[in-house]
Amino acid sequence: VRDVTDLRRAERLRRELTANVSHELRTPLTSIKGFAETLLGGAMADEEACRRFLAIIDSEAARLMKLVDDLMDLSRLESRAVSMDPFPVRLDALVTAALSGMRPQADRHRIALRGTAEPATVQADRDRVLQVLTNLLDNAIKFTPEGGTVEVSVASTPAEAVVTV
Numbered sequence: 001v002r003d004v005t006d007l008r009r010a011e012r013l014r015r016e017l018t019a020n021v022s023h024e025l026r027t028p029l030t031s032i033k034g035f036a037e038t039l040l041g042g043a044m045a046d047e048e049a050c051r052r053f054l055a056i057i058d059s060e061a062a063r064l065m066k067l068v069d070d071l072m073d074l075s076r077l078e079s080r081a082v083s084m085d086p087f088p089v090r091l092d093a094l095v096t097a098a099l100s101g102m103r104p105q106a107d108r109h110r111i112a113l114r115g116t117a118e119p120a121t122v123q124a125d126r127d128r129v130l131q132v133l134t135n136l137l138d139n140a141i142k143f144t145p146e147g148g149t150v151e152v153s154v155a156s157t158p159a160e161a162v163v164t165v
């Protein structure tokens with residue numbers, strides 16, 4: 001007798017992931033294709049519209065690249081090929097860097113980004129933490145209505161640091 005509960009759960013999670021990834025890929029691809037077709041159909045004569053459409057195409061392509069990078073990271077995690085390189089890092093500085101990197105996306109959606117981070121040094125892999133913070137901010141921006149605010153804070157004790165988005 002063998003308990004297959006974990007196996008079934010893993011299969012269900014894989015199906016859900018595949019459905020979500022398919023949707024996440026299709027949305028920017030549909031946008032890119034639509035704007036490219038519009039440009040090819042004659043909208044290139046309108047310089048302002050052309051610039052706006054190209055900016056959207058660029059943004060959606062960046063979104064696709066990020067999704068592919070995330071999928072590659074997930075694949076490496078599953079194969080245990082991701083290496084962690086923990087060193088003392090300033091978590092507040094990483095939050096500031098993530099906020100700066102996501103500001104253009106927030107501005108495009110007319111979303112205010114605010115951060116309050118007390119100094120906090122943690123043992124962590126700088127690149128992985130920055131990636132996690134960027135992913136959290138990306139999701140927060142996606143699901144915040146236009147004109148809203150995304151706030152990030154860092155609070156720390158001698159034993160732990162907590163990031164809240």
